[in-house]
Amino acid sequence: MDKTHPLDSDGFGASNEIEARLRAEALIVDVDGFEGPLDLLLTLSRTQKVDLRKISVLQLAEQYLAFITRAGMLRIELAADYLVMAAWMAFLKSRLLLPPDPEDAGPSGEELAAHLAFQLERLEAMRRAAARLMGRDRLGRDVFARGLPEDMRAVRRTEYRATVLDLMQAYARVRTRDDFEPLTLKRESIFTMEQALERMKSLLGEAVEWGDISRFLPEGWTEDPKKRRSATAATFAASLELAKLGQIELRQHETFAPIMLRRKEA
C-alpha cells in the first residue's frame, strides 16, 4: 500500500467532524500496519465503544465498507483480502437488512453476524493472552538460570588393553625386524659427501699451501680398502663442490698424478 500517496483531504466529506476525519486518515495511512481485514474490523469496532459481545455488526459492516470506499477514492491499493471481506460485508449487510428469504437454506444474517462477533472477540482475547504471556517473568530477562553451570562431565576413562602375549609378540617383532628388512644398507663403510664436505670445511683454514687431497681423508678410513675407497670418492666429490663455490683451487700435473688443493685467497 502506498503510504507516500498524498492524502487529498477534499476526498472526505466536508461535513465530517475533524476528529473523525483525522481518525479515518490515521486508519488509512496505517493500512499496511493492519494484520488483515479481521484486524481492521477489530480496530473499527473499537470506535463503537461497546463490549464486543454487544457490537452492532450492521454498523461495523457499514464502517468497513465506508473505509474501503475511502481507500478506493484515495487510490490506495488494497490487498485482495480486504476486497473479499468488503464483498462479504456487503452480503452480510444485505442479509441483515432484508427479510429472510424462505427459499434460502443458508445461515441467517444473525448467525453470520454472531460468528463474526465471535471471531473478533476471540482475536482480541488472544491478543490479551499474548500480552500476558509476554509479560510473564521470562528467563534471561526477569529470572535467571545458573550462570556458572558445572557441566556433567562425561569422564572418559580409557583403559588400555595389553596382555603379556602382546608384549612378547611386540618384542619378538622388534628383535626380528632386521631379519626381514631387505633394503637396509649396511652403512658402516660408507663416507658420504656431506660428511666429507663438513670435514673439509673445518680443515680449510690450514690449507694455505698446495697439498695432496688425501690429507683430508678422515682418520680411521685409510686402512680398510673398502672404507678408503668410499672416503676418497666422497672427499674428491666434496673438493669439486668447494672448487665450484670458489673456496679452493685444484690442480693435477698429469693423469693419475696426485690431486693437489689449496685454499683460494679471497
Place this chain on the structure above:
Amino acid sequence: MEPDSAEMHTAETPGESLFQAPPLAEQERMVEALLFASAEPLSLAYMQERMPHGCDAAEALALLRKRYQGRGVQLMKLGDGWAFRTAPDLSFLMQKERVETRKLSRAAIETLAIIAYHQPVSRAEIEEIRGVSVSRGTVDLLMELDWIKLGRRRMTPGRPVTFIVTQNFLNHFGLESPRDLPGIRELRDAGLLDNRPPPVAMPGVSGTDEAGDDEDWDDPGAGQDEMF
C-alpha cells in the same frame, strides 16, 4: 563422603548394610548439587538415576523446595523438569546477565499465543483466528527459538500438521505446563478456545485455503519448504 555425612549415616542407620541408601538429608544435598550444577531443568528420573541406589529423588526434592522458599533463588517446576531460578523480585540486580532478545513482531507474538492456548493447532486454524495468513518466516522464527514444534497430524481430511509448544517454551516463560498459561481457564470457560467453524465460507484465509494447503501438507516426505 565428608566426615559429617558419614557420621550422619552411621547415626541414622546403625548396623545396616553398606548398600543402605544415604540418609534423606544427604539425598537432599545431592539433589541440591545436581540442580545447582545445571542451567537446564532436570527431570526427577534423571536425578534419580544419578543418585546412589535406594535414594528417593522426589522426597529429597520436596524437602529442598521447602528449604528454598523465600530465598534469593527458587526451585521451579518447568515442564517435566526442575530448576533453580533467581527470584523474580530480584531481577533488578541482574542487568548484566540480561540477554538482549530480538523484539518479536506482533504476528510472531500472536501466533505463539495462539499455538500455546489452542495447541495442537493447524496452520489453517491459526489463520482463521488471526484472519490473515501465517508467513513462513514467523513459523520459522518460533521454531528457531525452540518455542514451537510440530505436533501430531490432524486425523482430518488432508491430515494437516499441527503445532505445539516445546519444553523450552515452558522453560522460558516459567510454566509448569501449558495448562498454567495465564487466563487459560477463563478463556476456555468463555468458549474462546473452542474450535467453532464458520457457518459458511467466510472470507479471508479460512476454509478454502485450508484444503489447498492440506494437499501440500499431506505428504510426510515433503520438505518443510513446502509445508509453509
Place this chain on the structure above:
Amino acid sequence: MEPDSAEMHTAETPGESLFQAPPLAEQERMVEALLFASAEPLSLAYMQERMPHGCDAAEALALLRKRYQGRGVQLMKLGDGWAFRTAPDLSFLMQKERVETRKLSRAAIETLAIIAYHQPVSRAEIEEIRGVSVSRGTVDLLMELDWIKLGRRRMTPGRPVTFIVTQNFLNHFGLESPRDLPGIRELRDAGLLDNRPPPVAMPGVSGTDEAGDDEDWDDPGAGQDEMF
C-alpha cells in the same frame, strides 16, 4: 518486591526512610541471586556496587556463606571472587564415567616391551633397538598408565635417564618380575616368533648375529647394561 520481603522490611524498619537499606535478610537474598546468576566469580566490590544503597555485601555474604555450610553447594572464594560450587564430596554426581578400552598402539607396546626386556634402558637405547625414534607421547602415555617410571641415571656421558617397569606393570601383566618374561628362544619355541627364513641372498643379516643376540636375551634380568 514480593510480599514476604516487603513485610519483612516493614517489620524490621518501621517508620524509617524509603532510602533505608533493605534488611540484612533481604541483602542476603540479593547476594545469593547475584552469585547464582553470574557466569564468573564475583568480587565483594562488584556486589556492593550492584546492591541498593546502604547495603553491606560483606555482611550479607558472611550470612549466606554460613547458610550454605554443609549444603550440597558451597560458597567458595575463587581468586578475588566468590562463587557457588558443588560440594567436593558430591562431585561423583557430576561425573558420568565412560570406560573405553583401547588397544595400545604398536609404538607403545613395542616401547613397553623393550623397557620390560632391557630395563633399565635409556631412550637412545630404545630408539636403537626399535630403529625409529620414540615419541614423547608414547613415553608419557606409558608413564601415565603407571607401567613405566624413571630408573637411575646412567653413569655414562650425558648421564641419560633410564626407564624401568613399575609394580603396577607387573600387576597388570600378572608377572612377578620382569625376569619372568620369556627370552627370544623361548618365544620361538613357543611359536610366538615368526620363524620364516629370511628371503634369499640376504648377506649381513645372518643367523650368527641372531645367535649372539639370543645369548643375551635369554636372561632379560641379567646384565642388561652390558647389552648396549
